[in-house]
Structures are given as C-alpha cells and as structure tokens.
Amino acid sequence: MAPQIIALLGSPRPKGNTAKLMEEAVRGIRDAGCRVEVVSVPRLKLSSCKEIFYCQNHADCGMKDDVTPFFEKFREIDGLIIATPVMTMGIPGALKSFMDRFQVFFMAKYIRKEPLVSPAKKKHRKTLLLSIGGLNIEDDFDGVIASTKAFCDIIDCRYWDAVLQNNMDEIIDITTRPEVMKAAYDKGFRMGELITLDMAKNLPE
Numbered sequence: 001m002a003p004q005i006i007a008l009l010g011s012p013r014p015k016g017n018t019a020k021l022m023e024e025a026v027r028g029i030r031d032a033g034c035r036v037e038v039v040s041v042p043r044l045k046l047s048s049c050k051e052i053f054y055c056q057n058h059a060d061c062g063m064k065d066d067v068t069p070f071f072e073k074f075r076e077i078d079g080l081i082i083a084t085p086v087m088t089m090g091i092p093g094a095l096k097s098f099m100d101r102f103q104v105f106f107m108a109k110y111i112r113k114e115p116l117v118s119p120a121k122k123k124h125r126k127t128l129l130l131s132i133g134g135l136n137i138e139d140d141f142d143g144v145i146a147s148t149k150a151f152c153d154i155i156d157c158r159y160w161d162a163v164l165q166n167n168m169d170e171i172i173d174i175t176t177r178p179e180v181m182k183a184a185y186d187k188g189f190r191m192g193e194l195i196t197l198d199m200a201k202n203l204p205e
C-alpha cells in the first residue's frame with residue numbers, strides 16, 4: 001500500500017507563501033508514490049489543551065472536537081509534513097494548540113510506557129519541516145524547530161529535514177526564489193522515496 005502522509009498547514013492564508021511552499025513538497029512526495037492528506041489547521045474547530053489529564057489513564061483525549069479523528073490517523077501515518085510561518089518567534093497558535101493536544105501520545109509513550117505507535121511504524125516514520133519567517137534574523141527558526149522536534153519525539157515520527165526561509169518581509173513572494181521551491185519539492189520527493197524503501201525493508205519475510 002502507498003505510504004500515507006499528512007501535511008499540516010499552519011498558516012491561516014490558504015494561498016500564502018507557506019501554502020505555496022507546502023504545495024511543492026506535497027507535489028514531490030506524491031510524485032514519489034505517497035498518498036497525502038492536506039490539513040489546514042487554522043480551519044479546524046479546536047480548543048487548546050485544558051489539562052484535564054484524561055489522557056493520563058486513557059489512550060484518547062477527553063476533549064472532543066476536530067482534533068479527535070487525528071489521534072487515530074497519527075497512529076497510522078508513515079510520514080508528516082509540517083509547513084508553518086514563524087509567528088512571535090514560534091509556531092502560530094492554532095497549529096501549536098493542535099500539537100499540544102498530542103499529550104495523548106506523550107502520556108502513553110513516556111508515562112504509561114505503552115506507545116501508541118507500533119515499533120514497525122516507528123522505524124520508518126519521518127517528518128519534513130517547512131518554515132518561513134518575515135524577519136532577517138539568525139535565530140528566527142529556533143522556536144519553531146525546538147517545538148517541532150519535541151512533537152516529532154512525542155508522536156514517534158523522526159525529524160528528518162527542513163526547508164527554512166527567513167527575510168520574507170523583503171522577498172514578499174516565495175515563488176521568486178525557485179531554489180527554495182525546488183528544495184521543498186526535492187525534499188518531499190526524497191522523503192517519500194526513503195519512507196517507501198524503509199517500509200519495504202521492514203516487511204515481514
């Protein structure tokens with residue numbers, strides 16, 4: 001079966017620069033034979049984690065909203081693309097709230113020692129991060145990368161690689177940087193190839 005990928009868009013602009021970059025990575029990974037579900041996270045109806053700690057003792061979240069179906073989907077996916085602008089030096093609120101809700105996976109993995117992701121899936125799951133920021137500063141992506149790496153650990157989907165472009169306030173339109181668009185396509189394609197290869201290696205004899 002074709003590898004299943006989820007692509008999370010953190011930007012509220014469906015035709016913004018983050019979305020354009022993500023489209024390239026999605027095109028690449030589809031060309032590599034993967035199936036992709038694109039999720040515009042700011043369009044979901046979701047609440048931030050209320051710390052009711054239902055997930056301390058359950059393999060599910062006590063809060064029911066548009067995040068609910070993703071707990072099951074995130075057990076099954078073979079790869080993840082996260083595409084996000086930098087906002088206030090980190091991941092924008094809706095996407096960050098979506099990620100925080102995966103405390104369900106944290107509790108299962110680290111507290112109860114009953115991970116929700118099978119050892120076979122864990123072996124080949126990979127994440128590609130795409131991020132853009134307006135400012136021309138060196139540490140622009142530190143917050144985004146730190147949160148993404150923590151999330152990847154929690155959901156057992158290894159942080160594999162990234163395409164990062166700051167200085168968007170001057171660049172304005174990401175399509176004027178064909179090398180960045182190409183990097184997104186190439187890394188999407190490569191991650192798809194690697195996941196497919198790794199899945200084939202892990203098939204039962």
Ligand SMILES: Cc1cc2nc3c(=O)[nH]c(=O)nc-3n(C[C@H](O)[C@H](O)[C@H](O)COP(=O)(O)O)c2cc1C
Nearest residue numbers: 011013016017018085086087088089133134135168
């Ligand atoms: C609320 C808000 C906060 C932002 N904070 C930052 C920031 O801390 N650092 C930065 O480099 N850019 C920041 N930006 C700029 C965005 O990262 C930039 O405009 C990006 O290109 C937007 O992506 P989009 O075209 O997908 O909407 C911010 C933009 C908004 C709207």
